[in-house]
Amino acid sequence: MPYSTDEIKRIETKWQGIWHDKKIFKVDVDPKKKKYYVLEMFPYPSGKIHMGHVRNYTIADVIARFKMMQGYHVLHPIGYDAFGQPAENAAIKHKVDPAEWTYRCIDQMREELKKMGFSYDWDRELSTCDAQYYRWNQWIFLKMFEKGLAYKKASSVNWCPSCETTLANEEVIQGECWRCKSTVVQKDLEQWYLKITQYAEDLFEDLQQLNHWPPRVITMQENWIGKSQGVEIYFKIQKTGETLTVFTTRPDTIFGATYVVLAPEHPLVKKLVVGTSHEKNVLSFVDKVAKESKSDRLSGDLKKEGIFAGQYAINPVNQETIPIWIADYVLMEYGTGAIMAVPTHDQRDFLFAKEHQLPMRIVIQDAVNPQQRPSDLKEAYEGDGLQINSGIFNGISNQEGLKRIAAWMEGNKMGKIIVHWRLRDWLISRQRYWGTPIPMIYCQSCGIVPVSEQQLPVELPKNIKISGQGGSPLAQSAEFIETTCPRCQKPARRETDTMATFFDSSWYFLRFGSANNNEKVFDPKEAAYWMPVDQYIGGIEHAILHLLYSRFFTKFFKDLGLIGFSEPFYRLLTQGMVLKDGEVMSKSRGNTVDPDLVIEKYGADTLRLFILFAAPPEDQLEWNDNAIEGSWKFLSRVWNLIENKYKKEDHFVSKGMTNAAADQEDKSIERERNLAIKKVTEDISNGFKFNTAISAMMVLVNKIERYQVEGHFKQKTVNDAIKTLVLLLAPFTPHVCEELWRIMGGAEESVARVAWPSVDEKAMIQDVVSIVVQVNGKLRGKFDVAPDVDEEHLKKLITADPRIQAHLEGKAVKKLIVVPNKLVNIVV
RNA sequence: GCCGAGAUGGCGGAACUGGUAUACGCGCUGGUCUCAAAAACCAGUGGUCGCAAGGCCGUGAGGGUUCGAUUCCCUCUCUCGGCACCA
Numbered sequence: 001m002p003y004s005t006d007e008i009k010r011i012e013t014k015w016q017g018i019w020h021d022k023k024i025f026k027v028d029v030d031p032k033k034k035k036y037y038v039l040e041m042f043p044y045p046s047g048k049i050h051m052g053h054v055r056n057y058t059i060a061d062v063i064a065r066f067k068m069m070q071g072y073h074v075l076h077p078i079g080y081d082a083f084g085q086p087a088e089n090a091a092i093k094h095k096v097d098p099a100e101w102t103y104r105c106i107d108q109m110r111e112e113l114k115k116m117g118f119s120y121d122w123d124r125e126l127s128t129c130d131a132q133y134y135r136w137n138q139w140i141f142l143k144m145f146e147k148g149l150a151y152k153k154a155s156s157v158n159w160c161p162s163c164e165t166t167l168a169n170e171e172v173i174q175g176e177c178w179r180c181k182s183t184v185v186q187k188d189l190e191q192w193y194l195k196i197t198q199y200a201e202d203l204f205e206d207l208q209q210l211n212h213w214p215p216r217v218i219t220m221q222e223n224w225i226g227k228s229q230g231v232e233i234y235f236k237i238q239k240t241g242e243t244l245t246v247f248t249t250r251p252d253t254i255f256g257a258t259y260v261v262l263a264p265e266h267p268l269v270k271k272l273v274v275g276t277s278h279e280k281n282v283l284s285f286v287d288k289v290a291k292e293s294k295s296d297r298l299s300g301d302l303k304k305e306g307i308f309a310g311q312y313a314i315n316p317v318n319q320e321t322i323p324i325w326i327a328d329y330v331l332m333e334y335g336t337g338a339i340m341a342v343p344t345h346d347q348r349d350f351l352f353a354k355e356h357q358l359p360m361r362i363v364i365q366d367a368v369n370p371q372q373r374p375s376d377l378k379e380a381y382e383g384d385g386l387q388i389n390s391g392i393f394n395g396i397s398n399q400e401g402l403k404r405i406a407a408w409m410e411g412n413k414m415g416k417i418i419v420h421w422r423l424r425d426w427l428i429s430r431q432r433y434w435g436t437p438i439p440m441i442y443c444q445s446c447g448i449v450p451v452s453e454q455q456l457p458v459e460l461p462k463n464i465k466i467s468g469q470g471g472s473p474l475a476q477s478a479e480f481i482e483t484t485c486p487r488c489q490k491p492a493r494r495e496t497d498t499m500a501t502f503f504d505s506s507w508y509f510l511r512f513g514s515a516n517n518n519e520k521v522f523d524p525k526e527a528a529y530w531m532p533v534d535q536y537i538g539g540i541e542h543a544i545l546h547l548l549y550s551r552f553f554t555k556f557f558k559d560l561g562l563i564g565f566s567e568p569f570y571r572l573l574t575q576g577m578v579l580k581d582g583e584v585m586s587k588s589r590g591n592t593v594d595p596d597l598v599i600e601k602y603g604a605d606t607l608r609l610f611i612l613f614a615a616p617p618e619d620q621l622e623w624n625d626n627a628i629e630g631s632w633k634f635l636s637r638v639w640n641l642i643e644n645k646y647k648k649e650d651h652f653v654s655k656g657m658t659n660a661a662a663d664q665e666d667k668s669i670e671r672e673r674n675l676a677i678k679k680v681t682e683d684i685s686n687g688f689k690f691n692t693a694i695s696a697m698m699v700l701v702n703k704i705e706r707y708q709v710e711g712h713f714k715q716k717t718v719n720d721a722i723k724t725l726v727l728l729l730a731p732f733t734p735h736v737c738e739e740l741w742r743i744m745g746g747a748e749e750s751v752a753r754v755a756w757p758s759v760d761e762k763a764m765i766q767d768v769v770s771i772v773v774q775v776n777g778k779l780r781g782k783f784d785v786a787p788d789v790d791e792e793h794l795k796k797l798i799t800a801d802p803r804i805q806a807h808l809e810g811k812a813v814k815k816l817i818v819v820p821n822k823l824v825n826i827v828v
Numbered sequence: 829g830c831c832g833a834g835a836u837g838g839c840g841g842a843a844c845u846g847g848u849a850u851a852c853g854c855g856c857u858g859g860u861c862u863c864a865a866a867a868a869c870c871a872g873u874g875g876u877c878g879c880a881a882g883g884c885c886g887u888g889a890g891g892g893u894u895c896g897a898u899u900c901c902c903u904c905u906c907u908c909g910g911c912a913c914c915a
Binding site: 215216219220223226228230249250304328329330333334336338340341342348349422540543544614615616620624626627628629631633634636640692694697698770772776777778814815819822825826827 | 831832833839840841842847848851852853854855868894895896897908909910911912913914915
């Protein structure tokens, strides 16, 4: 049978059926076996898979199948991150029920995944929109509430005017909604938060353990959590005696503070100016800043505007009276919303002070370019030096001053040493329908009361009109809202907001271990066996959001005593994007390639092979309609190898060769076979270099074909080489390999259960090695010699060669460098 | 501005701890087969000079270390990604 589209379809359908029916990839806890948990970031069920999914899941599948063949007990599950806005948008557009729409999409998605031949344990499939899943979201929320980690507060929040809902800080990218790119505005609302900041220290410190994560993801998380060590300093307002707290990371410069600045939103601003001659101007300035959007304020020319508040503060270290200003370059969200300004040693303060002719004082002496007068400074000096004008601290280095001044201030109650985190608490309530109802009840007499665990799940009501016109859709349903208070049994109302969908995905990896358990969120014993995830694979776009939240939840579960580890993902691979014509594939650009059409034309195996071969997994991958033909051709050549060259009977084939020459050929194939095993195994194990692993298999095929042409070999040796090839290739292109394995008489019910081939080091030893000869570092010749030949002999051999002699003519040999079995360099 | 990653043929990409640069594939050129085409197979394919043998140049640019540098060090250019009035 020739390798054809029809044949491929038959084979792929056949084996997908067998894997499914015989549950080849089903696993359960087995303490006797060594486990391996491979997980890909589960998809949002849009109904169609795209090339990004194909790449992500193919990478995961090769790893899963490779580990299975290596004898690991592999957990490789799949599910659907099924709550979220697209279902609501579809509901508005097509007038369908979001649940119906979502489940239909899931059905389509499942079919597409099956067509790719992924090795999932389908018995563990889950969807976050199932009540059997989201009831555990609610359970976790109640636990967090119980521990004081879930709380409600009124605050200025991020609001997306187009999605009509609140957003977490992590969902605002450069001032825009991560989903729809609308400009995010600030609104004052009362919302539910998770106290992720309580874990800031752990989330930051434990990054050190994640040695198998891409460094850039670590860096991104470090930046996001944003640790800064500093001091809170207490200034007194001269007139009222009230305390004004500022935050600084440079306590060594405190003696150079010549004014303080408040953010326009700072609560003290109004108090300072009320009833004074400054009131009108200050309030109108505050008003003006408030009208600028956050993104306007952060971008643009960074012009610093400000106004004098008409009041003075007292510097606690020297009792100096300095003016209080209000300026837009100080942000209410960071630190205390107030700073001490040291224009000589902070460039922003410097520019502001110049603009408004505020005083300056140098307190750190630049050793290279020492300045005495602030007026000589062209810019702030932010480097190290000796303390001057700093009272009892004069003469010490500022690095020393940093510690001693901080400790001294703390000792004298002028301030407090603290760590400030950039990370904010996670706003999780959303004014949307298609999500997990927050299990809270508002009672007139008891206040905010949690739903009791026994009453979970709080089911999402059906038949809700979704207009997209704002307000929580659940508020429409009287039947949903009206309930009784679990505490006093009086009539009460339910919370109508739903949870951010990132809540759902923050713990699904634990649920996969106990996917069908209806008694518990997950079974601690199963979690102890399967977790942590050995290899997680997904897109870089989740470097902060999902990965940070998942780490937070894991730490929370550990504190609950449900698990014994604090990091969920041992190893992380972030795959590169799939590009077409140099741009990211996207519907809006109209440059997508539908995986379904590619499967239709070439089959899943060819698609898998191409996507693994075209680039290393972490790099961007340029889709190429021509190049995929190469993958098809390769599989066709492998196929023909078995059709044409694999023979059941082992017999000696030699066409006019001496036995010695035939043995030589025979040895050579065996060597190539072992080289391929070694290369493929190492490439998968060390960094998932699938592209070079595939090229090694191509090399083996080239070699086998060449030996065939010459016709000198023992059949058994060639058969072995072909069998090995099929096993090595099986994780990459499983359908065709299952079929070939069966044709060759493989006994196991699936090639996935056959042991991965091992390397015979002895078979790789060569009788001759090629020695490269250089003269002055330039390649001048090659010699085949016996391994470990002695230097004198080698020298004689080389210098006797006329080609080498030509390059040595009339020159004295200065030096001879010999790298054993590799190279000789003659220096003249 | 700060941090991180990178730059290799016409293209995607290889190159172990410094040791034959361009593996493997795509494309291209020529050939075999065919009435023809497709497919398949074979050969060639960094630039340049040369009839040839062979020489010279060549991994973003410039310098350095070394017998020898894509690999190590310094300076610079460009590309991509992240963060960014963070006190």
